[in-house]
Every structure is written in C-alpha cells, then in structure tokens.
Amino acid sequence: MKRRSFLKLTGTSAMTIVVAPSLITQKLYADNGDLYKTYEKIQLKDAEGNPFKATALTKEENYVFNFPMISTPCIVVDLGEATQKDVKLKSDDGTEYIFKGGVGKEGSIVAFSAICPHQLTHPTPDDSFFQYVPKAGKTMAYEKGGVFVCSSHLSAFTPKDGGKRVNGPATEGLTQIILEIDEEDNIWAVGALGPSKFHDYLDAFKPEFKKYYGGKRKGKKLVKVEAKVVTLSNFSKDLIQY
Amino acid sequence: MKIKNNVIKIGKGILLASLLATSTFATEKYTKVDRIKDMLTMAEALDDIQMGLLFRCKDGECVKTGINRIKKVLHTIERVDPKDFLDEEQLHANKFAKKTRSMIEMYLDEIEDAVKDNNQEEILHNYTLAMRQCMSCHLRLRK
Secondary structure (H helix, E strand, O other): OOHHHHHHHHHHHHHHHHHOHHHOOOOOEOOOOOOEEEEEEEEEEOOOOOEOEHHHOOEOOOEEEEOOEOOOEEEEEEOOOOOOOOEEEEOOOOOEEEEOOOEOOOOOEEEEEOOOOOOOOOOOOOEEOEEEEOOOOOOOOOOOOOEEEEOOOOEEEEHHHOOEEEEOOOOOOOOEEEEEEOOOOEEEEEEEEOOOOHHHHHHHOHHHHHHHHOOOHHHHOEOOOEEEOEEHHHHOOEEOOO | OHHHHHHHHHHHHHHHHHHHHHHHHHHOOOOHHHHHHHHHHHHHHHHHHHHHHOOOOHHHHHHHHHHHHHHHHHHHHHHOOHHHOOOHHHHHHHHHHHHHHHHHHHHHHHHHHHHHOOOHHHHHHHHHHHHHHHHHHHHHHOO
16 A cells, blocks of 8 residues: 555544544534534543542532633533433524533533633633532522523523523523543543634633733643643632622 | 921921822722713724724824823723722622723733734734723623
C-alpha cells in the first residue's frame, strides 16, 4: 500500500472514532451531528491532583472546571435527585438534540458550560454572575430554586431538563457537558452537547484571556488529560446571585 | 524663626483646606441629572469613535477623543455610590453595573491598541463589543 493511501485510511478511521457517538455510551444528537462534539477525554481532579470522585460531590454545590478549552468554565453539580431522561431540546435554529439524563448512581450528576447563551456571562476568577441556585434558594430569575441562573439579565435554566431555558432573555438552553463515571467512581468529561457558544465566547473575551491565562490565544488551547475541579466559591472571589 | 513659624502655619492651613475639600467632594452626591449627562457624553463619544471608523478624522484622532471621553465618565461611575443614581428597585444590580463598567473599559483599551496598530477591523470589533456592554447594562437597568 502506498504511504499516502495508508495515511488516508488511518486518518479516516481516526475521524470515525472521534465523531461516532455510538462508541461512547449514548446516542445523543440530532442526525446531522451539528450539536454534538467530542473532545479528548479528560479526567476531573481535585486541587491536590487526585482523581475527583463522583461521591465527593456535595449535593447542590457548584463545582467549576475548565473544558473543553482552558478558558471555558463549566459547572458540575450533584442535584441530589435523578434528572429527567430523554428530554428533547431545540437550538435557536430548530435543530433537535436529546438530553439523555444525569450520570452517577442516582442519575443526579450533571455538568453544563457555565457560559450563558444570552450574552456569554460566565464565571471568572474575579467574579461570577452565573451559578446553580439550590432548590431551597431564591432567585429573581425564576419562581423557585433548583435552576442555573445568569444574574446579568436574569435568565434561568433547569438542569433536570438538560439545561433547558425556562425564563429570561436567553433563547436557548445551556450546552451540556457529557460526563462519564468509571468503575472507580472517577469522573471524565468527554464532549459537549447542545448549541455551542464557545466560538462566540472565544471571540468576545480575548482581553480577559490576556489577564487570566497569560495571552489572548492561550485561552483557546484545548484542555489535555485532566482538569482541576474547585468549588465556585474558590474559583471566583465574588459570587453575585440575584 | 518668626518666618519659619509663619510658613509652617500656612502649610498647615493649606493641608487643612485640602482635607476639607476632599471630604466635601467625597460626600457630594452623584444625582440622576449627573448620570443622564454622563450617559449622553458617552453616547456622543461613541459617535466620535464611529467617525473614526468611517475615516472622517485624521490619524484616528476622533477615536482617541471618544475613548478618552468615555473613560472619564467610567472613572466617575467607578467612584460614586450606585445608590445615588439607581432606582430603588435596581439597587441590587449595582455590582452588575460596576462589572459592565469594567468590561467597557477593557474593550476601550483594546481599541486604543488597535488605533496604534492602525487596525480598523480590530477597532470595529471591539467597538461592537463595547457597545454590546452598553446595551447589556441598559437592558437590565434602563426602563
């Protein structure tokens, strides 16, 4: 076989593995595949560098990790109760995608991109206007807690329904971060499902990347191997929630 | 000796006067009228920047003018107590207002760098992002 043909063959095979969701545990996306993207599988680790276990999550606490790029924050939460399953959601352009449910023993663990789809509000090391509000909590954005709230313009999203938008000026739901939990209770992030705001975000916040990540282009770097998980209160100096 | 004592007395008087002036300034309220005036200044300053994008001034001078006018207002807003200019039902949003202020300044800094590089596309890009912040604040706080 000629070298060029061999490379073409292996390249095609690699691409198949990257984009075929059936090789991951769930079929998640609409037929055209636009709304689902896999990334290098990364392990969540604690501040000391030890594997972050699913059972270590305190119920309804906000935990932050960066994925798929080093500048794109995500929040993982153990909701304390099982989520809905097979929720059909739609992006702004009408493309459907399916939220299969939470992970973990009780199906209660979910992760979402912490970038509001409205105007891209997100947690930074200085402050956070975006977080999960526990069921017993109060928010101006919605009639009850148990929602993700963007306190910039008061949009609310239900994690039990795959980050569906339930109130406020946002027109789409949150991007779900697909997690896997292995036999040793380790948590892995593998992909992103739903309307992606990463491109717009990377375009809009380059000056921030200079401040927080040492350079405008550095914010675009993909996370490799592992991501550190910290509580939101340790990630951001000031938590603002309305 | 007498001259030295007089100099010391004058010096103390000047210091006391300065302290009084500073404390008076610090307690001076920033009213809604002041806020409206400053908002209009910023709107005009955005026009200045737009003129630069349309090549209606030399060497981007109007862009620099616009940036400086906005930054001057932003520094005022940074110092004042939001309670002076926000309606009562909006007081909770004062941190949001301050955050928006800092974001606008961030994009203005980018515009300044783009002017130095004579990069019109970058000026336009950051002008749009700054404008989005203005709109963001108004969306939340302006009725």
